[in-house]
Amino acid sequence: MTMEKKRYERPVIQKLNSGLLNKFGSATEIKPLTEIDGVPVKRLVAEYGSPLFVFSERQIREKYAEVHKIFTTRYPKVKFGWSYKTNYLNAICNIFHQQGSWAEVVSGFEYEKALQNGVPGNKIIFNGPDKTAADLQKAMANNSLIHLDHMDEFYLLNELAAAGHKKPRVAIRVNMDTGVYPIWDRFGFNYENGQAWSAINKIMTSGNFTMVGLHCHIGTFMLAPSAYGIAADKLAALFVRIKNKFGHTLEYIDLGGGLPSPNNLKGAYLPGNDLVPPIEEFADTIANSLLNSDIAPNELPLLIMESGRLLIDEAGYLIGTVIANKRLSTGRRATILDFGVNSLFTSFWYNHKISPAQEVSNYKEDVELFGPLCMNIDVVRESVILPPLNTGDRVVAQNVGAYNVTQWMQFITMRPNVVLIDDQGKPHIIRRAESLDTLNQMEEMPAHLKTFKL
Numbered sequence: 001m002t003m004e005k006k007r008y009e010r011p012v013i014q015k016l017n018s019g020l021l022n023k024f025g026s027a028t029e030i031k032p033l034t035e036i037d038g039v040p041v042k043r044l045v046a047e048y049g050s051p052l053f054v055f056s057e058r059q060i061r062e063k064y065a066e067v068h069k070i071f072t073t074r075y076p077k078v079k080f081g082w083s084y085k086t087n088y089l090n091a092i093c094n095i096f097h098q099q100g101s102w103a104e105v106v107s108g109f110e111y112e113k114a115l116q117n118g119v120p121g122n123k124i125i126f127n128g129p130d131k132t133a134a135d136l137q138k139a140m141a142n143n144s145l146i147h148l149d150h151m152d153e154f155y156l157l158n159e160l161a162a163a164g165h166k167k168p169r170v171a172i173r174v175n176m177d178t179g180v181y182p183i184w185d186r187f188g189f190n191y192e193n194g195q196a197w198s199a200i201n202k203i204m205t206s207g208n209f210t211m212v213g214l215h216c217h218i219g220t221f222m223l224a225p226s227a228y229g230i231a232a233d234k235l236a237a238l239f240v241r242i243k244n245k246f247g248h249t250l251e252y253i254d255l256g257g258g259l260p261s262p263n264n265l266k267g268a269y270l271p272g273n274d275l276v277p278p279i280e281e282f283a284d285t286i287a288n289s290l291l292n293s294d295i296a297p298n299e300l301p302l303l304i305m306e307s308g309r310l311l312i313d314e315a316g317y318l319i320g321t322v323i324a325n326k327r328l329s330t331g332r333r334a335t336i337l338d339f340g341v342n343s344l345f346t347s348f349w350y351n352h353k354i355s356p357a358q359e360v361s362n363y364k365e366d367v368e369l370f371g372p373l374c375m376n377i378d379v380v381r382e383s384v385i386l387p388p389l390n391t392g393d394r395v396v397a398q399n400v401g402a403y404n405v406t407q408w409m410q411f412i413t414m415r416p417n418v419v420l421i422d423d424q425g426k427p428h429i430i431r432r433a434e435s436l437d438t439l440n441q442m443e444e445m446p447a448h449l450k451t452f453k454l
């Protein structure tokens with residue numbers, strides 16, 4: 001047996017942090033996370049490399065069932081629409097579709113993806129400000145739910161509908177004051193200033209549309225259940241007004257997404273688990289608003305929820321490897337990982353929980369975690385208490401399932417493998433790592449640039 005050579009590190013004077021106290025009491029022990037759904041992190045890295053995204057199918061299904069139950073036990077008719085932009089890997093989408101989710105898309109590309117995954121056209125909700133004439137034609141032909149975002153879209157669709165002798169099924173996106181600021185008023189039609197009502201009147205009188213619903217998406221990572229109550233009140237009021245004026249009953253009210261996952265928001269005083277209200281409170285408020293409204297009981301609309309991050313964040317993990325350690329000029333410890341903001345885009349607004357993936361010492365130190373990019377902003381955690389990690393050690397970032405595998409960027413490194421661990425504990429690649437070939441496939445070299453002499 002050979003002894004491992006001892007590494008030398010220049011001594012620095014540092015405040016000792018063992019048995020560390022913070023304002024909530026003594027710091028919790030740092031537990032390593034050595035396996036995901038029973039599969040050792042070591043084995044995953046050996047087979048699929050590092051960094052590596054890992055999703056747990058069991059956790060996705062369990063979370064969906066839990067949240068679905070919270071809503072369906074409070075309101076009689078509920079449907080979920082899977083928010084594609086939150087995570088549109090086909091395998092992930094299909095888990096949600098198998099659970100019964102419709103698709104919620106915000107671009108022509110996502111719309112195509114939902115169709116190719118086999119979602120029936122009439123179960124695709126088409127949101128967003130950027131729908132081309134071709135997108136609208138397709139959505140109209142497939143009887144999809146087109147959520148109008150602005151008047152220019154209304155004029156365009158009105159024209160297409162008249163020319164195609166087809167009545168598209170539409171809803172409008174409504175923005176409003178829900179007591180949470182700033183108001184997301186760049187999408188849809190405003191409630192308070194009468195824009196929304198005005199748009200509804202144009203739709204109802206044009207004769208070219210079938211108005212089927214009302215939609216809002218009031219923000220993301222919303223921490224106030226009351227905001228959803230106000231939104232549901234306002235949409236219910238519009239529902240009743242449409243009924244009274246036109247004798248027309250809408251099919252659904254869609255309250256969008258924005259429900260928070262238990263993540264640690266940067267700058268928040270409390271960790272996510274203590275900050276985020278129980279989902280029951282959101283569901284209660286929404287159900288009460290709709291049930292207590294003036295909508296006739298026999299005309300209660302379908303409630304659509306477009307939750308994204310709530311349903312997928314906790315089921316996603318990012319495994320990484322320590323590249324090196326160094327001391328910053330201030331004496332603080334810096335640890336460099338093989339993933340940074342390129343893979344973990346959400347580290348810009350979350351303090352993701354990062355756990356070592358092997359047994360660690362009891363000694364802890366405040367460290368700054370950097371990614372591998374040659375970019376000063378490539379910081380995974382500005383400050384986190386961790387035991388010293390050595391080159392080659394693994395770490396696991398948690399609650400990373402939402403937005404990372406859609407917002408990741410290909411900057412100086414390739415996007416890594418993504419693995420799904422199925423209900424039986426078997427890993428499957430659901431997206432292969434990119435290679436230089438992947439990138440070169442898209443490039444063209446003009447003939448005069450093919451050769452050079454140095």
Ligand SMILES: *Cc1c(COP(=O)(O)O)cnc(C)c1O
Nearest residue numbers: 083217220257258306307308309
């Ligand atoms: C992004 C988005 C969602 C999902 O939002 P989450 O905050 O992840 O729940 C739902 N609906 C619309 C219209 C969106 O743009």
